[in-house]
Amino acid sequence: MNSFGKIFRLTSFGESHGVAIGGVIDGCPAGLKIDIKLIQADLDRRKPGQSHITTSRQESDCVEILSGIFNGVTTGTPIGFMIKNKDQHSGDYSNLKDLYRPSHADFTYDQKYGVRDYRGGGRSSARETIARVVAGSVAKQMLAGLGIKIQAFVSRVGEIELEKSYRDLDLDSTESNIVRCPDSETAGRMIQRIEEAGRNHDTVGGVITGVVSGVPAGWGEPVFNKLHADLGFAMLGINAVKGFEYGSGFEGTKLSGSQHNDIFIPTGEGIKTLTNHSGGVQGGISNGEDIYWKVAFKPIATLLKEQNTVDVHGNEAVVNVQGRHDPCVLPRAVPIVEAMAALVLADHCLLSRVSKL
C-alpha cells in the first residue's frame, strides 16, 4: 500500500532502476506558496555522493512538478511530481537476479508477489524515499507558516552516542558536519566509526532523534490515530527502521509514576508542564510541549564482501555485491525522518480543524 495520510496524503511510485520515482500529494490546501528550491535542498540532503562517508553514486535527483501548483501557489488540486532515475548501473545487479541477498527484501518480495524487479532492490530500495522527501518538504512549508519547526539529527552511530539532550544542543548546527550530529566532537567520532565500517566492507547502524517545536495543543486522533502512533507508523515505514520511542521511551518505563508524571504549571503563555517525559503528547493528543522521539536504524544489509545465502531455486549460494553503497544510512536518513514527521503533522493539522463545531 503506497498511500500515506488521511487528508494530506502522499501516494508514491517508483523503483530504484525504473524510469522515475514520483508521487501525488492529494489534500494539500490551496493557497500555499511553494518554494521549489527548498524541496530541492531537502533532496540534496538525501542524495548519495554528498560526502566521502556516503555512496559515491551521483544521483542528481531533480524534482519536476507536474501539476497542482500555479503561479507558485498550490491550487488545492493534486500535486504530481517526478524525479527521473539516471546514472543507474543496472548491469551491477544482473548477477543478483537469481540470488536472495541476506536480510534484504529479495526473498519476501518473491514470496509475496511471485515476481520481482531485482535491479537495485526495485521498490524495496531506499531510493523510494525520494518521494517522501518531496512530499515532506511541501508539508514542512505548510507547517513553517504556522511556526512549526521539524529537526532531526544523528544521535548514535554504532556504540558512539550523543549523550546530551536535544535541549542542550544547537540543532541549527546539524548541517555543519557530514554525519549530521549537532555536536562536533561526537560527530568526529561518528565519522571515524563509519570510515572504519567502510574500510571493513561492513556497515553500521544507529539512532536518529527527531524534535518538533511549535505544535499547538490539540492535535491527534485517538483512540487509534494517536499522534505518536501515527508518528511511529511513519517512522517504522522507513527502510531499515527497527524501533521507535517517544518522550521518555523505553528508559522511562523504569521510573515510578511519581517520577514520570509531568506536573502542570500555569504560565504567562498558558498551561505548561515542568518536565516533558510525555514527549509533547498526552492521551494521543499534543499538549503544546516539544514533541521528540528516537528511531532505530539497523546496519545496512548490503555488504561489499562475500556472504553465504540461497538462490531462487533453494540451493546454497554465495553472494558478492559490487557497486557503490553506503556503509551507514544514518546521515542521509535525517531528511527522511523529518519528511515523514512533516507528513504526519500536516495531516493532523488539517484533521484538527474538524474536531469541534
Add this chain to the structure above:
Amino acid sequence: MNSFGKIFRLTSFGESHGVAIGGVIDGCPAGLKIDIKLIQADLDRRKPGQSHITTSRQESDCVEILSGIFNGVTTGTPIGFMIKNKDQHSGDYSNLKDLYRPSHADFTYDQKYGVRDYRGGGRSSARETIARVVAGSVAKQMLAGLGIKIQAFVSRVGEIELEKSYRDLDLDSTESNIVRCPDSETAGRMIQRIEEAGRNHDTVGGVITGVVSGVPAGWGEPVFNKLHADLGFAMLGINAVKGFEYGSGFEGTKLSGSQHNDIFIPTGEGIKTLTNHSGGVQGGISNGEDIYWKVAFKPIATLLKEQNTVDVHGNEAVVNVQGRHDPCVLPRAVPIVEAMAALVLADHCLLSRVSKL
C-alpha cells in the same frame, strides 16, 4: 479516529462510565466458527480485580454479540458487540471535573474538543481496550485455523527484567502466575516490585514482549503498510505505550551488518534463516520466521497521593485521586497486546490474498 484495519476492521465506541463499550467488526470473512467462551476468556484476562496486584474494581465485562454470527458461524456481515458498564462509581470523579490530572489526557481532550466526559477519563480510559480484546479474540480464532499462535508476556517490570530469550521459555506457562511472566522466579520478583509500588501509592511501568509463530512468508504491504509498521502502529495506539521495537530492535543497531544479517539456509521445509535479527519481517513482509517485538509501557499516571497541578481555569491546584487503581498496567495489558497483534495479522492475512493474479 476509531476504526482500525483496512479489510478486517474494528470500529469501537464507549467511555469508561458511559452506558457501554463496544464495537463493530467489519470484514471478518464468512464461515468462521466463533467460540464466545474464548472471547470471554480473553476479556477475563483483561478485567480488573483478577488478582491482588490489580485494581479491586469488579467489572464483569460480559460480551454480548448483537449481529453477524448466525448458528455460531460468521455470516460475512458486521459483527456488532457490546459490553455494558457496571459497578462504575461516577461519584469518584466529580471532584476531578475541574482539574487536569498530570500526564493524563484531561488537558489535551479539553484543548482538542472543548468539552470532556471527565468521569473516569471518559474515552481516554483503558476501559476502551475492551473492544480491542473482543475483536482481537475473533481475529485470533481466524488465525488459529491457519496454525498461527500469538503469545505475549511481561518481560520487564520497572528494573526487574526477564533476561531470557522467548525461545528459551515455555510461553504456555505465562498464565500460571498473576503477573503473566513465563519464568516463575522472575515473576516472583516482579510481583514484589508491583506490591512495593502499591504500598507507596505509586505506580511502575515495564515491557511486554509479543511473539507470533506460524505466519507464512508474504504478508505485509510496503512501502507504507509494512507488516512491522502496522504492528508498531497497533501497539503505539494502546494506552500508556511509549515505544515499540521488533526483532533486534534498538540494541541491534549497535551490531555491524555482518553480525546482524540473517543468513538464508535451505532446509527440508524451505528457505529459513540461521538467525532472526529481522524478527520475521524483511522489507516489510513476513519471511516465515517467528515475529517478535517489545512494547514499552510507562508507569500509570494515576497515583493515590497528592500531586500539584492546575485546574481548568489555569490556576494552581492539588489533585488527590481516590478509588481503586492498578499500580501496574502490565499484567492486564498482555491480552491487549495479543489482541492488537491479532487484528494486524488478520488484516494482512486477507490483504495477502490480493497480491497476485
Add this chain to the structure above:
Amino acid sequence: MNSFGKIFRLTSFGESHGVAIGGVIDGCPAGLKIDIKLIQADLDRRKPGQSHITTSRQESDCVEILSGIFNGVTTGTPIGFMIKNKDQHSGDYSNLKDLYRPSHADFTYDQKYGVRDYRGGGRSSARETIARVVAGSVAKQMLAGLGIKIQAFVSRVGEIELEKSYRDLDLDSTESNIVRCPDSETAGRMIQRIEEAGRNHDTVGGVITGVVSGVPAGWGEPVFNKLHADLGFAMLGINAVKGFEYGSGFEGTKLSGSQHNDIFIPTGEGIKTLTNHSGGVQGGISNGEDIYWKVAFKPIATLLKEQNTVDVHGNEAVVNVQGRHDPCVLPRAVPIVEAMAALVLADHCLLSRVSKL
C-alpha cells in the same frame, strides 16, 4: 463494507431478526447539542405500522445512545447507538430457509458468503436502514445549525406522478398525508394506487425527490468525490434503488447547451444563477443554489402470492411468502433519503474546512 463517509462516518451493523440494529458515528464534531426526540421522530417516520398503507408490523424502534454524548452534547468521541429488535416473527421465515426468493438477495448472499441468515432477509433487509436514519438525524441537527434544510417527498407512485416542480410546492406539508406527497390531490391518487397494489397482493414502485437549501458554495471534492457523485452513491446504496439523477437529470440531456446553461447574475446576495439545471452543483462543487435530485425505487420484491423459483439445491420450487409486508416502500423511504443526504452533506461540510490554508 459497512462504513459510510470520510470524516463524518457511520459504521452500521445488524440483521432483521438479530438482537439489534445499530452503529457507530465517528467524526461528529464536539459541541453539538443533540435532541434525542428529533432522532426518534425520524425513526417514527421510517417505522412500519404507521398507516394502513404500510406493513402492520409493530416495531417500536427505540434508539438507545451508548456513548459519545455527555450532558446532551457531543464530545467528539464515537457515538454508539442501538435499536433492539422486537416483535420479530422468525418463524415466518423458516420455510424460506431453502428457497431463493425472486429478486431478493437470498441467492447472491449465498453465492458471496456461502452462508446466510435467512430470517427476514438478514442483513439485506431494509431494517438495516434504521442505523442510517439515526446517523442522518444527528447529521441533520449539525446542518440545521448552519441553516441547511433537507426535505424529501414522494413524487411518483407507479404511473401517478406529481407534475409540479418542488419550487411550486409547500414542502412543509409533506408530512400531512400518509404517502408523504406535498400535494394533497396527487397524494390521494397515490394512496389509491398503493391500496390497489395491496389488494392484488402485489407491489408498486416510484420516485422520491430530495431538495436541500442553504448549502454554501464550495462543498464537494473533485475529481472523484464530486458532491453529486457522493450523493448518488448514498442514494444507490439504499435498498430497492435503481437510479439517481440530479438537476436536469436524464430529461435535461435532450436540451441544447444554450438552453441548458445556467446564466450567472449578480445579486445583492452575491452571484446567483438565473436557472438551476445544474441542480446546485457545478464541476462537482456546490454553487449556493438549491440541490435537488430524484431517486428511483423498484417495486418491492416480496409478494404475498405464489411465485416460481429455485431452491438452494438448484431445483424448481414455489415460494409463497406470508407475513406483513409493505405494498410500497416509498412513504417509509422518505426519511431514509433525507438521512443519506444529511450524511453526505455533513461529511462535505467538514471536508470543506480543509480546502484552503
Add this chain to the structure above:
Amino acid sequence: MNSFGKIFRLTSFGESHGVAIGGVIDGCPAGLKIDIKLIQADLDRRKPGQSHITTSRQESDCVEILSGIFNGVTTGTPIGFMIKNKDQHSGDYSNLKDLYRPSHADFTYDQKYGVRDYRGGGRSSARETIARVVAGSVAKQMLAGLGIKIQAFVSRVGEIELEKSYRDLDLDSTESNIVRCPDSETAGRMIQRIEEAGRNHDTVGGVITGVVSGVPAGWGEPVFNKLHADLGFAMLGINAVKGFEYGSGFEGTKLSGSQHNDIFIPTGEGIKTLTNHSGGVQGGISNGEDIYWKVAFKPIATLLKEQNTVDVHGNEAVVNVQGRHDPCVLPRAVPIVEAMAALVLADHCLLSRVSKL
C-alpha cells in the same frame, strides 16, 4: 479527493494545461501481462481530433509507464504513468481569467479553493479523464483474463434514441462509426444531430449505455458499497454526467412487483433468471447475469457564441469562448465509461477474494 477504489486504486493528477496528466495505480495484482498497445488504443478512442464531429485539437496523448511493470508484467508495486500535455494553446484562455463561464466549474473552484488554474478549466477539464482511461485499460486487461467483457456505446444523442435493447445489437460493431452507436442507421441520424449542433455553435447531450458480461455471482459489498452503488458513483464522477440507472432503471419503477421480479430457473450452467430487470445485481451483489446501465450526459457548457455571465468581481460581463471544442461529448466518453466500469469491477473482483474463509 483524487483516489478511486479500495484495493485496485487509481490516484490521478494533472490539469488541462499543466505539464502532464497522470496517475498511480496501486493494488494491481502482480503477474498481470500488460499490453501497452491496448492502453494506447483506448486513449486513442478518447483523444480529440479523431473525427469531424469531435474537436480538431490534436492531442497525441501518448502514455509513458514510469514504474510497476517489469519485463511486460506487473510486479505488484504501484504503476506510475504520465501523459505529457502538448499542443495546448494557453493563450486561448487568458481572456477567461476574470470570467466565470456559465455552467462550468470556474465559479465553484474559486469559491472552494480561493485560487484557480483558469487555463482550459484546469483540473475540471475533461482532459483529467485521460488518467482514468489508462487505469481502466489496465483493469480491463485483468478482467479480460477472467472472461469479463466491458462494452459501452452511445444510445441517445439529444432526442435521437437507439430504441433497441443491447441484446439485439452487435456491440462489436460500435467502433465502426464515429459516433460509437452499434446501429448504423441510428448512428447516421446521431451524426447529423451533432453536425447540426456544431453548425449552430451549440452543443448536444445524450446517453451512454454500458454492458458487462461474464461477471460471476458474488461481487459487491453491501450495505454501502453495493456493486451498483460503486458503479453509479464511478459514472457520476465523470465530467458532465447528470444521472445513472441500472437494470430496469427509472422506467422499471412503473411496473408492479409481479411484472418486475426476475424468476429464477435452473439451467445446465447453474441458476439463471428468466428476465433481467435486476441488471445483474441483486441486493448489491452480482448474480451472474449481464450488468447493464445508462449514464446521462448534459450538453457541454462550452458554446462558441456569446453568453451573458459575471466576472470574478461580481459584475455583469459577456463571455465568448474561442478555440476548438466538441459539440457533443458522447462519442469520446464511451471509453471513459468503460474505464470507470473496469475500475469498479477490478476492485470488486479483488474484494470478492476476502468474503469467505
